[in-house]
Amino acid sequence: MHNTSFKGLLTAGAVFAATTLAYAHGDVNPQPVDTAGLPETGEEWLTENPYRASEVGEEVWRKAVEIGSSGYNQNCARCHGLEVVSGGLAPDLRFLEAEEYGDEWYVERFRTGYTQNGITKMPAFGELLGQDAAWAIRTYIETRPDSDAMEEVSDELKELRDQLAGYATDANGADADAIRARLTEIAGSIETLSGAPVADSVAYRAANLIDGTTDAYKSAAETLTIGLSAAH
Known part of the structure; x- marks a missing residue:
């Protein structure tokens, strides 16, 4: 069992160091995510994952994981790794806590991306993929097994x-x-x-x-x- 937290990694600077080594994403074209079957989240961006089983039930949660898997593999796996297992060039999102802090960090990066020294390390996916896709991908990420x-x-x-x-x-x-x-x-x-x-x-x-x-x-x-x- 691992006790390392994503917040702890950030505090130690490990995630920041890994992020600075990430490949530029300038040549990546975000792929649309079909979110049919999920409850719509609305236009105003949320700060907490609405697709957890405790909120929507197991059936919708499973659907979110399924859709999130497709969305992640099309748009995120290139840098964050298959099954969300990072190769060290980008943050290991499996450690991102499934709680308010983790949700806020995730949705901010998803919406606005990350740029360093004028180089896009992560594109802004918010307007391109939308909120439903964002939280489906988040649901998939946080349910990865140890x-x-x-x-x-x-x-x-x-x-x-x-x-x-x-x-x-x-x-x-x-x-x-x-x-x-x-x-x-x-x-x-x-x-x-x-x-x-x-x-x-x-x-x-x-x-x-x-x-x-x-x-x-x-x-x-x-x-x-x-x-x-x-x-x-």
């Missing part, structure tokens, strides 16, 4: 993946409730680095796919395969 915690359960997840792949061909003898319960238990043991209450881990995703059908077993196995590959 990679160390994922590593600790990777062997068991691989075993479960292999079981699910087998059930995708022949579901005789499969206990959907037991497999879903075990995946849910594993998902509950995986924390976020932001302090968000639920990590959008591959265990969490796979658990929510299982309904006892062979198609669901296949989808869950594929989800685990892709997620475990991305973690390495």
Whole structure:
């Protein structure tokens, strides 16, 4: 478990130092984000994430994570890294606290960007992508799982993946409730680095796919395969 906070990194100057090394974004064209299915946030910019499950329910929260994933990968991953794992050229946003301070810092940077010595290190996305996309991306970022915690359960997840792949061909003898319960238990043991209450881990995703059908077993196995590959 990591105890480092994003605010602590800022205080220490580590994030600032990393930001000054970031590549210029002048040649990046922001890609539009389809936010259909999310409640509209209005024209006035908020200072707190409106798409957390505690505010809108789990179904809308999941939709925000899904849309945020697409928006992040199209517009942010180039510098902030796949799965929000920074390579050191930009702040590691996984540590940005899922609370008021983190929200305010995030939305300010998203809206206005960041420029140093006349060089754009991060473009202003606010007017181009809009508020709904901004908070969907924020929701995706704050739900990234702790990679160390994922590593600790990777062997068991691989075993479960292999079981699910087998059930995708022949579901005789499969206990959907037991497999879903075990995946849910594993998902509950995986924390976020932001302090968000639920990590959008591959265990969490796979658990929510299982309904006892062979198609669901296949989808869950594929989800685990892709997620475990991305973690390495």
